[in-house]
Amino acid sequence: MSVATAKILDGKALAQKIQNNLKAQIPTLQEQIGRSPGLAVLMVGDNPASAAYVRNKEKACINVGMASFGRHFPTETTQTELESVIHELNQDSRVDGILVQLPLPKHLDAVSLLHQIDPDKDADGLHPTNLGKLVRGEMGLRSCTPAGVMELLKEYNISVQGKHSVVIGRSILVGKPLALMLLEENATVTVAHSRTIDLASMTRQADILIPAVGKPNLITKDMVKPGAIVIDVGINRVVDEVTPKGRLVGDVAYDEVAQVAEYITPVPGGVGPMTVAMLLQNTFLSYKKKVT
Structure with missing residues (x-):
């Protein structure tokens, strides 16, 4: 069997580099803003793969010096309950990024929930406003x-x-x-x-x-x-x-x-690992906007 010759694109190493950069930048801004950046990850149900992703995201948050406002909800949580939590987080000045962990239980409408997130706090870059900016080549969360x-x-x-x-x-x-x-x-x-x-x-x-x-x-x-x-x-x-x-x-x-x-x-x-790094990066970009 011939030996593999391809060079490896090491996402783990690059993600670590991005996280280290964020970790170095946060303290300076923290002095000006008066708080650390905050990310809220919402998870519904007990999908083991989702639970593992959420743990990784929350751990990465803490590693770079971000506050984690993770909320885990039981499977039977209703659309209305989740929407009201998103509206609260939109208003919460400590939160810079909001992410709804997909997939959701079948009775919930993911698209409708994503629409409820403030586009400036859309850490996953999936709100129609941010996707529209991408289509137009304008600055926005990606x-x-x-x-x-x-x-x-x-x-x-x-x-x-x-x-x-x-x-x-x-x-x-x-x-x-x-x-x-x-x-x-x-x-x-x-x-x-x-x-x-x-x-x-x-x-x-x-x-x-x-x-x-x-x-x-x-x-x-x-x-x-x-x-x-x-x-x-x-x-x-x-x-x-x-x-x-x-x-x-x-x-x-x-x-x-x-x-x-x-x-x-x-x-x-x-x-x-790059997906998690960009999630932190997006949250940081939203946070950075607070510096006037």
Whole structure:
């Protein structure tokens, strides 16, 4: 078997660097504003994956010197109750960022809840106002995972200008905002999805390939152009005989694709940590606005 040659895009290391920068900047602003930045993460129910993400976010908050106003609600919490909590947090001067942890239990309307968040406190960058600013190329809070992908490319001096970027997935969380961010940096962008005919012929044209689907081993070696940059946004828990307790894998068959790609992100340790770092960054940007 040939040895993997791709260089690793280390999201974990970059996320740590971003967190260290925030940790260094917060004390100075704290003197002027009179408090530390605050992030409120709202979680409903007991989805174990969501609980793990929320713990990571709250831990990261405390590490950089942010106040965490995390609220965990029972599964049966109503839409009205959550909306009233969001309205309170919108008014709370200690809170700079609000995030509703997705997915929510089926009886709740996530879109409607996101609409209730003050766009200036929209730490996840998913409010229509912030997505509209992205479409128009205006300053605004950016969706965390796509922004994390762009930061990773920047950190490794990978220019996307003029390059063919293929994004697989068209979700409002990743695919659509990422395509817009790549366009903003002058990439030529193709968005593929579950209805795309002959996906492999599309992916083989990609200078930059970014799957964000949630399907293990979707991208195999024969689907990747030699020398491509592969950024794996997928996170899937796989349980098999080797790992009965389960392990995390991406959408890319990592070992084989690493033999042909020039750069690749690992899962875990690639895009995941960057999502949390950008969440903190967004909260900090909202906080910074308080300095008059």
